Amino acid sequence: MTSLxxxxxxxxxxxxxxxxxxxxxKSITMGQLYGEFDLQTHEWTDGILPCLVRQGINAPNxxxxxxxxxxxxxxxxxxxxxxxxxxxxxxxxSSGEIIKLRDTMTMMFEVADLAVASPATVSRCGxxxxxxxxxxxNPFINCWMKRIPALIKPYAxxxxxxxxxxxxxxxxxxRSKLKEVLTSVDSALLMxxxxxxxxxxxxxxxxxNKPPPPPQFLALIPxxxxxxxxxxxxxxxxxxxxxxxxxxxxxxxxxxxxxxxxTPFFTEDILCxxxxxxxxxxxxxxxxxxxxxPYWYSWMDNIPEYKITIDMKYSDIEIPTIDNVRNAHxxxxxxxxxxxxxxxxxxxTGKTLTVIAKLSKNMHKKFxxxxxxxxxxxxxxxxxxxxxxxxxxxxxxxxxxxxxxxxVFFIDDxxxxxLEVYGAQPPIELIRQWMDFGGWYDRKNIGDFRTIIDVxxxxxxxxxxxxxxxxxxxxxxxxxxxxxxxMEDNSKRKIFGSILNxxxxxxxxxxxxxxxxxxxxxxVYDTILKELLPTPAKTHYTFNLRDLSKVFxxxxxxxxxxxxxxxxxxxxxxxxxxxxxxxxxxxxxDRTWFEDLLKTQIKNFYGLDPEKSLGVRPILFGDFIDPQxxxxxxxxxxxxxxxxxxxxxxxxxxxxxxxxPMKLVLFLDAMSHVCRISRIIRQPMGNALLLGMGxx
Numbered sequence: 001m002t003s004l005x006x007x008x009x010x011x012x013x014x015x016x017x018x019x020x021x022x023x024x025x026k027s028i029t030m031g032q033l034y035g036e037f038d039l040q041t042h043e044w045t046d047g048i049l050p051c052l053v054r055q056g057i058n059a060p061n062x063x064x065x066x067x068x069x070x071x072x073x074x075x076x077x078x079x080x081x082x083x084x085x086x087x088x089x090x091x092x093x094s095s096g097e098i099i100k101l102r103d104t105m106t107m108m109f110e111v112a113d114l115a116v117a118s119p120a121t122v123s124r125c126g127x128x129x130x131x132x133x134x135x136x137x138n139p140f141i142n143c144w145m146k147r148i149p150a151l152i153k154p155y156a157x158x159x160x161x162x163x164x165x166x167x168x169x170x171x172x173x174x175r176s177k178l179k180e181v182l183t184s185v186d187s188a189l190l191m192x193x194x195x196x197x198x199x200x201x202x203x204x205x206x207x208x209n210k211p212p213p214p215p216q217f218l219a220l221i222p223x224x225x226x227x228x229x230x231x232x233x234x235x236x237x238x239x240x241x242x243x244x245x246x247x248x249x250x251x252x253x254x255x256x257x258x259x260x261x262x263t264p265f266f267t268e269d270i271l272c273x274x275x276x277x278x279x280x281x282x283x284x285x286x287x288x289x290x291x292x293x294p295y296w297y298s299w300m301d302n303i304p305e306y307k308i309t310i311d312m313k314y315s316d317i318e319i320p321t322i323d324n325v326r327n328a329h330x331x332x333x334x335x336x337x338x339x340x341x342x343x344x345x346x347x348x349t350g351k352t353l354t355v356i357a358k359l360s361k362n363m364h365k366k367f368x369x370x371x372x373x374x375x376x377x378x379x380x381x382x383x384x385x386x387x388x389x390x391x392x393x394x395x396x397x398x399x400x401x402x403x404x405x406x407x408v409f410f411i412d413d414x415x416x417x418x419l420e421v422y423g424a425q426p427p428i429e430l431i432r433q434w435m436d437f438g439g440w441y442d443r444k445n446i447g448d449f450r451t452i453i454d455v456x457x458x459x460x461x462x463x464x465x466x467x468x469x470x471x472x473x474x475x476x477x478x479x480x481x482x483x484x485x486x487m488e489d490n491s492k493r494k495i496f497g498s499i500l501n502x503x504x505x506x507x508x509x510x511x512x513x514x515x516x517x518x519x520x521x522x523x524v525y526d527t528i529l530k531e532l533l534p535t536p537a538k539t540h541y542t543f544n545l546r547d548l549s550k551v552f553x554x555x556x557x558x559x560x561x562x563x564x565x566x567x568x569x570x571x572x573x574x575x576x577x578x579x580x581x582x583x584x585x586x587x588x589x590d591r592t593w594f595e596d597l598l599k600t601q602i603k604n605f606y607g608l609d610p611e612k613s614l615g616v617r618p619i620l621f622g623d624f625i626d627p628q629x630x631x632x633x634x635x636x637x638x639x640x641x642x643x644x645x646x647x648x649x650x651x652x653x654x655x656x657x658x659x660x661p662m663k664l665v666l667f668l669d670a671m672s673h674v675c676r677i678s679r680i681i682r683q684p685m686g687n688a689l690l691l692g693m694g695x696x
Contacts, residue, residue, distance in 0.1 A: 018064040024071035027430040051447030070110045074422035085124035116422040149204035162229040170237040178245035181483040188477040193236035199337040308502040321491035343460040345484030348544030351460040376418040380426035400453040414459035432475040507560035520601040557634040
């Protein structure tokens with residue numbers, strides 16, 4: 001309307017310029033929105049809305065002014081607007097001030113739904129409902145086609161046909177046939193696809209004053225169109241699927257390629273997710289620097305062998321697998337394209353580890369990375385202050401990282417902030433305000449908008465449930481989804497097999513039991529996942545890869561050179577499995593079932609009698625049996641009298657120093673619990689949650 005100023009409308013009146021002021025009412029507090037009294041100083045602090053309204057009233061012209069509230073509407077803040085929305089058109093503040101609005105001022109509300117809006121509010125507003133399916137997907141493609149580089153325009157028609165053949169049917173297939181780790185929307189999937197295409201076409205844009213590729217590389221473009229579209233379809237449309245759905249999506253892509261007589265790039269036994277595209281030198285370097293035919297290769301090709309050293313901490317071991325290699329590669333590619341990434345997947349799939357490893361060590365030097373962890377108590381003001389503290393002032397009202405740098409904020413546990421009474425999440429709404437409008441309002445200089453540039457966000461979260469809340473789709477649509485699926489068996493064998501092989505390598509001939517230990521442990525883990533499911537009475541029966549890792553971490557606490565025979569290995573293995581899995585079980589029935597499971601594994605994989613191999617029960621390990629040594633070797637405790645003597649010695653030492661001495665009688669169960677707790681706190685990042693009735 002501003003650009004059409006003076007031109008006649010269909011009604012005959014000329015267009016008037018319109019100025020829009022947009023704010024998210026849930027990204028700030030009620031006091032910051034309308035103004036508030038300081039209870040200590042009794043001073044009035046103005047709010048953002050009154051400040052913006054006064055600016056419109058004091059303006060010398062009579063231009064239209066639109067105040068757009070882009071955020072959830074609920075009774076917490078909207079009731080103060082009743083006098084504004086009715087015929088009075090007055091903004092009444094708690095300070096007693098009443099601001100009369102001009103006729104040229106309009107209040108607008110943009111919301112996802114009216115689930116918690118009051119009838120009083122709804123009745124005062126006109127409604128415009130936008131049906132999600134009316135727009136369709138073709139406008140997004142047409143808009144993207146208009147801004148493709150000039151060098152690719154001769155191939156625009158062919159690209160459009162490929163989009164219609166691969167991408168649009170893939171979106172429909174995902175929506176109707178497959179299961180996603182986190183539910184997406186069609187337009188967001190398509191935009192993720194187009195952003196990946198932008199990354200592939202980046203050398204043709206002349207960005208950062210870089211010249212386009214030489215003619216011999218431009219000649220590769222006709223052969224790259226299909227691989228580019230297929231790769232982007234796999235990792236934008238199919239990247240949100242879970243394990244089983246990825247197998248179906250793989251069959252879908254292969255069938256489409258076969259139907260179109262496009263050259264297949266992988267065999268039937270290899271999933272399309274397991275290969276990467278080398279574009280023959282267009283963006284990926286070739287050995288001799290000359291162009292080559294595009295080809296597909298395994299993600300694990302050219303990955304150097306990872307070696308574990310004896311001085312490494314267990315938490316520092318990062319075995320490269322196809323899962324973390326491809327996720328790290330895609331994360332880097334999306335960030336290089338200056339887009340936002342959402343890593344979503346169940347607990348223990350390596351989201352935080354992969355992102356931190358990539359951002360800390362393997363990013364371009366222009367990126368500055370900072371880490372934020374959300375919790376249930378995180379507020380929008382805390383989030384805004386933390387982000388603002390990392391940015392410099394570029395010019396008036398504009399903030400960002402140092403010039404020629406790009407700031408990346410990694411937000412872990414993205415969906416942890418608690419829901420308000422009407423379901424809003426203020427920290428999430430604050431991030432959405434930046435995504436939509438490029439900044440937020442300054443809380444010190446009331447009414448000033450802080451434009452934030454050269455910033456991207458990487459977020460990690462688990463699927464909603466178990467304390468994690470759903471995040472509004474209005475924010476999620478801005479992210480490129482990257483699903484971290486449950487680790488495949490081959491990846492688990494590679495990770496824990498490498499760790500176990502490193503440990504057994506110092507155990508002499510006992511290394512021959514490597515495969516038995518590895519396979520039996522993985523089998524125990526898989527059986528537990530299938531059989532010990534959470535119930536209302538056993539909500540804590542949730543197991544993930546962290547638990548499997550804890551078994552091997554406990555095994556590594558034992559010095560392998562002191563192992564004498566296979567029975568010692570079995571007792572150590574039995575003990576660590578019990579500590580990680582059995583100690584979480586609450587009924588005798590479950591504990592007995594688990595013991596039988598371990599005994600079955602010993603029979604099947606070692607061919608030994610479990611009763612003879614395991615010996616006296618309970619099997620306990622510890623490193624504190626000798627009070628004269630600060631930290632002794634981690635070893636089995638077979639002499640319970642000596643254990644009782646050692647613990648009573650420590651108890652006496654405590655009573656001599658404490659103002660509240662404890663008079664304890666240490667029976668076998670109590671000593672067993674002490675050994676379990678000692679094992680936990682001995683491990684790095686070891687945390688214990690003690691469950692039981694009072695007095696137990």
